[in-house]
Structure formats: C-alpha cells, structure tokens
Amino acid sequence: MAFKFDEGAPVLEIKDLNLSYWTRAGEIPAVIDFSLTVHKGESIGLVGESGCGKSTVAMAIMQYMGSNGTIKSGSIKFKGVELTELNEEELRHLRGKHISMIYQEPFAALNPSLTLGNQLKEVLITHEDLSGAEAYDRAVQMLTDVRLPDPERVMAAYPHQISGGQQQRVVIAMGLMSSPSLLLLDEPTTALDVTVEAGITKLIAEISRKFGTSQIYISHNLGLILEVCDRVFVMYSGEVVEEGTINSLFTWPKHPYTHGLFGCIPLPTADKNASPLQPIPGQLPLPHERPPGCNFGPRCDFFQDGRCDRGVVGMDSVTGTSATDHRVRCVRWTEIDYGAEVAHGEAKQPMEFGDTVLEVDNMQKYYEVHDRSIAAIISGESVKFVKANEAINFSAREGETVAIVGESGCGKSTFAKVLMGLETATEGAVRHEGKDIAEIPVRERDPKQIGKLQMVFQNPFDTLNPSHTVGGQIARVIKKFGVEQDKDKIRDRVMKLLDIVKLPRDFYYRRPRQLSGGQKQRIGIARAFAGNPSMVIADEPVSALDVSVAAAVTELLMEIQREHKTTLLFISHDLSVVRYLADRIVVMYLGQIMERGTTTEIFDPPYHPYTEALLSAVPIADPEVTKREILLEGNLPSVLNPPKGCPFSTRCPRKIGKICDEDRPPVQMASEGHAIACHIPLEELRRVEPVIRVPQEDERVHVKEASA
Amino acid sequence: MANSTTTTLPAQTTGAALMRALKSFALLRESWVGMFGAGIILLWALMAIFAPLLAPYEPNATLLAYQRPPWWPGMEVAEGTPTFLLGTDHVGRDILSRIVYGSQTVLIYAPLATFCAYAVGILMGLAAGYYRGWVDDVLSRIADIILSFPVLVLYVIIIATFGASPVNIVVAIIFASSPGIMRIVRGLVLDLRNRDYVAAAQTRGESSWRIMLVEILPNARGPLIVDACLRLGYVIITIGVLGFLGLGMPPPDPDWGGMVNETRQIALAFPHMTLFPCIAISSLILGFNLLADGLREISLRD
C-alpha cells in the first residue's frame, strides 16, 4: 500500500471542502466551504433538511461520488492520509476496513440473493485474509455483539427472512466487522418503527464506547443527534451554519436557522394553544438559485439589507455565555437577542367542543387470508383471519382533534379505510353525524355525506394526480359533492380554497410536478376541505415533509380546523406531534386499542406498558428534558399470527405471567374516558414514575444564566 | 395580494393545450436518436401521402418485357426506353413506384391494427388491473393462452383458415397483440392504483370507469407511448413477414413483403428485386424503434 497512517493525527480532518455536481443545467455546488475534525472515539452529528448536502459529505469521505460529482477544492485527511489523492486500489483497502458506512434502508443495502453469513464473512476474507471458518466465528461473535438473538440462524438466512430492525443490526455488524476507526451513519433509523429505532439508537451510542470507533451520524432529527452525538454540525443549503458541542448548541442556538428549527419541532413544552409552532417562512432555495450572501437570508426574520446579502459569510467563534467550541455563520449573531422577541407565537383560546360527530362502537375489521402451503391445506386451516381492527371504541366531538397513534401494522390505516368506505367493517358500528356508515361502501354513500367526511393523504408525491391541473382537481371535488354547480362559481370557490391554504391563485393552472412537497400537501388539504367537511382524517400528513415545512403545514391544518370547527382525526406514529396537537389520543397496537384518553392522561401515569415504551422511545431535542429508558425486546409480531392473549405480551417489560399470554386483558377505566387494556391492576400502574420529566421554566440553564 | 385581484387569470384555451403538446414534442430534440427515427418516419409518411406525385410510373403497370437492373451513371439502355431508378421486377414493373405505393399499404394497416389492438388491450388491462379478483383471473388466463402460441404460428393458422385479406390480417394482429398490451397496462395499473390520488378519487365516490380512464390511464401514457412505437414496428414486421410467406395482402397492389415473396426465386440472379423492398421495410421499422428509444430516454430523464 502506498499510504501510511499517522496515528497521532485526528481520525478525520476535512478542510475547506467544496463539492459540485454536474447536471444538464450545469455545475451545481452541493457542499460549500466545509470543515470538520473528528477525534478518536468522538461522535459527530450532521443535521439538516433534505438537500442540505449532508449525505454528499459522507459520500465524499467514502470517495464515492458517482461519475457526475467532483471535489472542487479542499482536503479530506483520514489519519493524516489525503483521501482525495488515493487511487481506486488504495481506496479499496480503506473502505470497509478503516471506514465503514451504515445506510438508511437496511433492506436495500443487503444483497437479496446471498445469505447474510456470506455477506458478513466476505469483509474479513477480503481485508484480513481469513479462512471461511475463522471468518464465520468472527461474524457470529459480531452478531452477538449487536445483540441479535440466534446468530447462527441469522448467518444462514437471506435478508428478507429477518425483520427491518434485525437487518439494520446486521448492517451495523457488517460495518464493524473489521474494527474500522470511522463509522458513517446515514439516517440509520429513519426507515424503522419508533420502538425498534430506540434499540438501534442505543446500540449505536454504545459502539463508540465499546469499540472506540469515531462516528459521523447524519440525520434530519435533532432529537436523535442529541441522544447519540458529542458535537453537532447544522447544515443549510450546502453550508454548515452552526457547529458546537451538543450542550452549547442545543441550549444557546445562535444562528437564526438553528433557532428556527427548534421552533418547528414540537417539544414537550409546546402546546398548540399557548405556544404554537413557529414555522420558518419560505422554502429552501434550489442549489442553482442560492441568494448572494447568506443562503438563509430570504427566510430570516433578522435579515438586513446591505449586510446579509453581501459577500461570503464566514464562520465566527461564539464567545461569552457558557458556549464551548461553538461557531456560527451569521454576520449579526452578536446583535440578535432571541429573548427579546415574543418567545412564542400568539396564544389562542382553547377550542370549545360541540356535539359528538363520530362514534365508533365495537368496530371490527377482519380480512380473510388464504394459506396455500401444503401443511395448511392438509390440516384444513387454509383460511386465516387477519384481525386488522379489533373492538375499536371511541368518539370525537365537533372541533376536537383525536389522534390515533401506533407503529406499522397497528391497524390505523385500516381504520381510516373503513371510515372512508373503502372497506366495510366486519362488525360493530361507526356513526358519523348519527348515521351508521360502518357497512356502507363509499359508492353507496350520498355525495353530501361523502363530502362531510374527507381525508388528507400521507405521501405528498402522490396525493395529487400528476396528469391534471391543481385547479381541475379541486374543482372536480366541488362539483362531485354538489357544493356548487355553476362553472364560474366552482372557479371562485377553488380560488377561495387556494387563499385558505395560503397559496397564490395562479396555482390554479399549475401541474403537481411544478409544486414542492409542502405545497402539494396544502393542495391536498384544500381538496379535503372543499366539501365543507364536518370531519377530516389526516393520515400522517406531514411525516414525509422536512421539519420546517411540516411545521407550517401542521399549523395551517389546525388553523383551518379551528376556523371551520372541523373534527380532526389525526393518524400518526409520532408521539411528539400528537402530543402537540391532539386533544385526545388513542394508542393502538396490532389492531387493538391499548389505551385511550385525553392528551394529559396519556402522557402522565397510569400508563399502559406499551404507551410507556412508546413515550420513552421518542427522541426529544431538548438536553434538559430527562427520560426514563425502556427498551423493548423482540420484534413486532406478525399481524397474521398475533399473540393469543394481550397483543403486547411478547415484548412487554411489565408482563406479570401466564395470564398475559393467554387471556385478553380487561379494559380498565382510570377515569372517565381514560381506558387502559391491561392485566396489571390500576393501582400498580398509577405508581409508575412519569417517563418524561420537563424542567420548570425557571430551572432552565439559559434562564438561570440570564438572570445571574 | 391574491384577494385584491379576483380571477384575473388568463383563461386557458385549447390553444394553450395544443402549445403544451407541441412543447412536449419539442423535447424530442434532446435525443438525436429519437429525432433521427422521427425523421425516417416522417419521410415515409410524406412518401405515402404524395405517392401519386412521387412515383414515376403506375405501380401495377408492366412497362418492360424483360427485367432491368437499377440505373447507374453511364448505364446503357435500349433506345427509347424510360429510365428505372431501382430497376424493374420479374414482370417488368417499376420497383421504385411499387415501393413508394407500398408505403401506403404499410402506413395504413399497421397503425390501424396497432390502434385497435391498443383499444382492446387497454380496456382489458384496465379492468384486470383495477378490479383484480376474478376479472383479472379470467382476462389473464385468456391472455396467457393466446400468448402461449408462438406468434407466427398463430398468424399462419388464422390466415390459412380465414384467407388472406386486409381485414383478416388486421383482425389477426388485434387478436394476437392485445393480450401483450393488456399485460403491460395491467402491470402499470397494479402500480398506479395504489397511489393516494386514486384513493382520493375512491373516497369521493367516483365511478370505477372514471377512475380508470381519468385518474389512472393518463399517468400510464409514458410507457404506453414508448411501447406503442415498438409495437408499431413489430406490426410492420408482421405484415411484411406475412407478405413474404405469401399470406399477405392479395396481389397485384404493391406490398413490400409480397414483393420479396414474388421475386425471391430469382433473387440470386437479380438481387435488386428483393433488396430494395427489404431496405424500405427495415428503414421504416428502424424509424419506429429509434423513436421509441428516444422517447424512453427522455421519459427517464424527469
């Protein structure tokens, strides 16, 4: 090998790096003026919204930019070796041995037609010249280290035979096989369920401690960064805008963008009435349309003509307060006093709730599944029932926001389908404005009735039909529901709806591909509200959007709801969003309701053990909030083969015995409207400590410091 | 803001829609392969339209008592006989005129058959992909059975049984091609039907046919247009092959495949009689295949 490591040098040292991509439109700078140093055992977080260049940095470190990516200038040194000067063969010795990478989608990262053992072993066979048998033993040991049960079985399995969480553990094991000095993690938990994510996050946090591996952790989630990293770099539009230790940056964010990001995240202290989210106005500039001066300028509240839009803005060290190792790219950072502005958006009166709009009474939805294996046909059990929804009970009143929370496979989407009439219930009643619609498919519903119950869909990229204009799609809804018939009146109504969702009127003629994700979602909202609905179902409406856009869409949705006194059924996997906007919460697991009650009832004891685990799993981007750690063992059971007794019994840390495995838990009423389905006596559940502890405002570090 | 100027938007007319269609066609300029293909097709289309003006002679007229090779500079011909650019065939007809008129045959029947096959295939594919269940089972089985025939075996049997006429050839092509189109459409629909905008249409109670035709079909147009170009090329091959096998358009009207069939026995003595019709048909098919490739390249870009 032509290179020699300097063990005294930092593990990674990036200086003044500029990266560009060549596209048909010309050269597009993807990363500008980027510097970063990683020491041994250190964990660095790179955080930012999509398109900020964070993944490009990782690919540049790996020297795997694709044919259209180039390093314009700057240096990347790994233990003193300049990576940009290495040839392909030298890089090969480095990749997988000294620097490893963990990817966002573990399933896509594993070769579907090779056994996992084969894929693990080849790292050692290539880099350490081990024999197959030695490599096998090391791989089994590594699988044990990443806490995979039954490593021998995993070695012989193909990727599709294990769950998503297990796949990610295998990918992590693969990355650690050759004890690399640096691990790059690109959104390693984004594709996973919350409770599974918590386990992986903990594992990643342990790695640097146990193996001394340095890490660069890329994420859009500030809460996760807080749990895993020592230092954090905030990126915006290709530049680092702020960097510092976790404590310093999270407590005293100096850049208006960083500060804005925190305003967009529903922290446990946020409240939709008293302190609403503060979305960052505007959108991320396209890479070839970046403004002069500060890239964040056009969206910044503190923008000053002639100062912020002139020249190149450099990084400046933050001094004063208790800031440590903290730098910011803002010309006005010393002048901005975030305490002086009104700390939160204007407070609103809580809503008055009206009559009951929706009443779900013991609703069940079973699917038949035909098992065509030989064993099933012989034993005569070829038809199985998937209990997608079992005994669903709850109600919602006018103007109220009810949230259904659960992980994948919990039945929340099936429930939405039954409500919308895309599926019919197997049993029970669903009364909307007094009429039982549980068994009426949508085609047999009256158009007015359909218009009263509408939906906002999850994926902004296919919520709108790409072949039709935005205006045409909204107009169709208005006509279909008989709101207006006259052509001009329909048009006026569409224009009004565009006003309501705060989009310019000339969007009428636009086609969906000319719109950003957030704008599409706004049109989706306009469409749902076109028929003057009494109730709107929102199925994860913001989960695919960037934080700052999500905040704006969430606020918009709630504002329209408030104005129209609409009942909102908000389906989500994210407890922090739900806590922020819901009045009441229904927690589901494997098709059943585990717990339901008002938001405060859900977030305070008594908890259902599943709710408790869910609360603990949600990352919170506030270093002063403390959490009790509850890690769940095992995987989500398959809906096809759920546990016989309590659905949560296979993973429950508070399981009390055989009764949990065999009997359906009773529904216990902790108070009126607060129901918990659990075998554990209520008194015992009441004695459980709260999972999340938020400090009082006057206990907070920055408040104390300001007053001192 | 927007509130102050109520609906001062320009009304969108059919003219604007036409402009958009032209604009999307202009995209083709970015692929030289596609442009080249479109050029060949255009050339043949013009040839077919202006055949009476372009063909030097009456295509079915016997003009010479003997065969003559193609013209070359300095070629010696008998006094008083006309010039034949591409020579004459076995019965003394002008090959150039027959090729020019032959383009009419191909460019009428091939698009017609393809279009009809598409109409049938799209309806079947929409129904199978959207309704799934037994509709899908029945339609897919029928398609499987038709597709299990080697195509040409199917054509040969059909044409041999019912006779060679333009109508029978078109019907046979529809019968043999629509199952393949159905499979493609079905595959696209199975993917598109899970999109949220389809769910949105369902949740507002739209009829199934409206969802299929208005919500789903327009979004499948990209791959279908590419496939239609390829298939058009293939239908031209089929018509040519049937003519070559003696199962094509009845004589004496010119048909490229038939021209090869009629003269193949003496091709080793007079290769020009088979060569030129083969060049004609290959170039037209090449045109469609290149256009398809260009369109695919463009559609993959964004």
Added chain:
Amino acid sequence: MLIFVLKRIGFMLLTMVVVSILLFLLLEIDIRGVATMVLGPYSSEEQRDIWLQQNGYLDPLYERYLRWLGNFVTGDFGESIRFKTPVSEILWPRLWNTAILGFWTFAVMIPISLILGILAGMNEGSKLDRSISVTSIITTSVPEFASAVFLSTIFVFWWKLLPGTSSMSDGFNFRELMLPVMVLVIYDFGYVARMTRASMAEVMTTHYIRTAVLKGLPYRKVILKHALRNALIAPFTVIMLQINWLLSGVIVVEFAFAYKGFGALLLEASLTSDIFMIEACAMVAVFVAVATQTIADVGYTYLNPRIRFS
C-alpha cells in the same frame, strides 16, 4: 415450492387442453369442409358422405373431440393429406432438423448477447453501452426475411461463399446451416442483449452494490459475486421465452432457405390445407412454448431466494 411446480404443470396442461379445443373447433367443426380437403375438390357428394360416415364424423362433436384427443395423446396424429403417410413419420424428423437449427442459434446467441449485455450494463452511458444499444436497435429492426435477403446477397451473390439454399439434401452440412443461424442470431440477440443490459444496469444502481463497493471488495468480486447473481435472473426468463420467438423465426428462415424443418412444414401444411398436419404442428409448437414458459417460471422462482423462501 412443490405446490408451485405442480400448479404450473397443471396450468400448462390446462392451456394445452384449451388450445386443443380451440384448434379442433377451428379446423374440424365444418365436417364437409374436412371431407373436401381430404378427398379433394373433385370428389363427389356421395364419396364425401361415405368418408364422413366411415371416419366417425357424424358422431356428436364432443365424442369426436375426445377420440381425437385420445389419439393425439397416444401419438397418433392422423394421416397427412398431402404426403399420404402418417403425420408423425414426417413430423419428428422435421422437428429434429429444427432442433439442430435452434441449438446452434442459441449456442451462438446466448454467449454473445449475455456478454454484450453485461458489459453495456456495467458501464451505463459509456461509449460501449451506446454502441451496443444502437447496434441492437438496428439488428432488431431488420425482419428475418430482410436479413436473409441481405446476407444472401452478400455471401451468396457477391462473395459466393455460402450456398443459397439449405435443404441438407446430402446429409448434415455445416455450411448450409450458417446462413439460417446467422439470420436468427442477428434478429434475436439484440433483444436478449438489451434485456440483459437493462437488468445489469438496474442492479448496478442498487444500494447493495454500493454496499459491496464500500465494503472494499475488489471490483471483479462485486461484479461476479454480487451483481451477476441478481442481474442474470431476468435474462434467464427472457432466454427461455426466446424459444417461443424462435418457433416464429424458424417459419420464416426455413421458408427463406428451403430448410427442411418444422416451420416450413407448418407453413406448407397451412398453404395446402393439410389439416391434420396443421393440428399436429400447432400442438407441438404450443407444447414447446408452454413447456419452456413453465420452466422459465419455475426457474425464476428457484433463482430468486426472496420467492423461494417465503
């Protein structure tokens, strides 16, 4: 897996039965027509009646079909009207000749198209890729009869290197086989090469190939171990289905070169209304097509662990 194989075989038999019914109805529902074809256009009405009577054509349709089917399954295809001998005596030797043609075509086509397809797919957008793509577009644009004409003109008329017909009247002759094989390879290789290229190009952009590269594996190993295993699943199916295409191609090629094979036999039978020969040829063709389809389906499942273990 076993269930799947049995199901595929069951489906194959069902297809054969349906095809046989259709074929039977198409060709034999008009019994007077059958008699005319067998006895010739100059036979008298009485002769035809007697023939129909003797051969059981006045029995109900389903009885006739079942008897026909029974004969078919036991290998009795009836007597050729044209050759006046049992169909099977003509059919099997002809089929063998076509098998020879098919074998050589595949033996040449598969290596060429797979290698070109893989090379093109490995370096998507490279010069090599573009030239392979354009070449395959051009070759698939030339119908078999046209390339037969072009090649004959070049090799037979101009260069006088190869014989213009391939009747193999003096036993097996490799020189006579060359032109038919060339024509079939030229028309077919482009399609297989393009499919292979598409499959390979898709695999090369997957994340697991990136994983393999970033693991530090040698490039050769990335291609041979990680990419090919996945990239060759689709071409396998395509190649098996190509046999179906080949059955179409041989009709043209055998006709063009007077090759005494199965395709020419089917065509001649159709042109001379030799109905029992048509039936036999069609059933054999469909059998070959359906059988290869079944093998393709089963093979696809077997090669794909995601389906094999689920």
